[in-house]
Amino acid sequence: MFGRIALLALALVPFAVGQAADDFESGWDDAAWPVYAPDCNQGGKVSLDSTTAKSGKNSIRVDGAGGFCGHVFFGTTKVPSGDVYVRAFVKASKALTDSHVSFITMPDSAQGSNKHLRIGGQSKILMYNRESDDATLPDLSPQGIAASKALPTGDWQCFEYHLGTDGTVETWLNGEAIDGLTVKAGVTNNNAAQWQRSSSKPKITGIYFGWESYGGDTNTLWYDDISISSTRVGCTGGSASP
Numbered sequence: 001m002f003g004r005i006a007l008l009a010l011a012l013v014p015f016a017v018g019q020a021a022d023d024f025e026s027g028w029d030d031a032a033w034p035v036y037a038p039d040c041n042q043g044g045k046v047s048l049d050s051t052t053a054k055s056g057k058n059s060i061r062v063d064g065a066g067g068f069c070g071h072v073f074f075g076t077t078k079v080p081s082g083d084v085y086v087r088a089f090v091k092a093s094k095a096l097t098d099s100h101v102s103f104i105t106m107p108d109s110a111q112g113s114n115k116h117l118r119i120g121g122q123s124k125i126l127m128y129n130r131e132s133d134d135a136t137l138p139d140l141s142p143q144g145i146a147a148s149k150a151l152p153t154g155d156w157q158c159f160e161y162h163l164g165t166d167g168t169v170e171t172w173l174n175g176e177a178i179d180g181l182t183v184k185a186g187v188t189n190n191n192a193a194q195w196q197r198s199s200s201k202p203k204i205t206g207i208y209f210g211w212e213s214y215g216g217d218t219n220t221l222w223y224d225d226i227s228i229s230s231t232r233v234g235c236t237g238g239s240a241s242p
């Protein structure tokens, strides 16, 4: 009886709503991971790359051009309805600069139509940006900047984050929590004043990986072993073929 239940449970797992994982070893399924470039698309490019990978031989390469219209992303609308945990390995060619950029963008219905919750960089550190009011997490004060981290270049980094239905935001780089990018009940973040001036709780409808630059910054990034799940998979779990 227990064996039978376990088998049924296993059989159901691949069809769970709002889950997505890919190591891209079967190639780039652009129906499952379509290109996303709202409003305009000039100069950016998404491609399968078999010359560098976190797992196997394949990853997805994003050539991000400068300026807003140089943006390009790939991703999915298969988002869990409750807690959202995202794990992606990312390799960036160039360091984050003082200019504002995004490398993950998520349409966020809590902010209104065609508004995004973004993860990227400014002041040389990783940060979140809420498109509707341009709030950043952390505050870009010297203390806020010190509470985040740079995104290392030239090698694969395990980037993870969690969005909770209560507005929780948690973020990890190579398994270590980033204090400045953490907002949750019971934890004081002294560098989240700008973020918390709104009570907006992210309700994302898609998750897209790529590059968007609001100045002239260009970059080439690779993504591999993406997992979107309702539980945290960490840096070693969850990498799977579709």
Ligand code: CA
Residues within 6 Å of the ligand: 023, 024, 025, 053, 054, 055, 056, 057, 058, 059, 224, 225
């Ligand atoms: Ca791979």
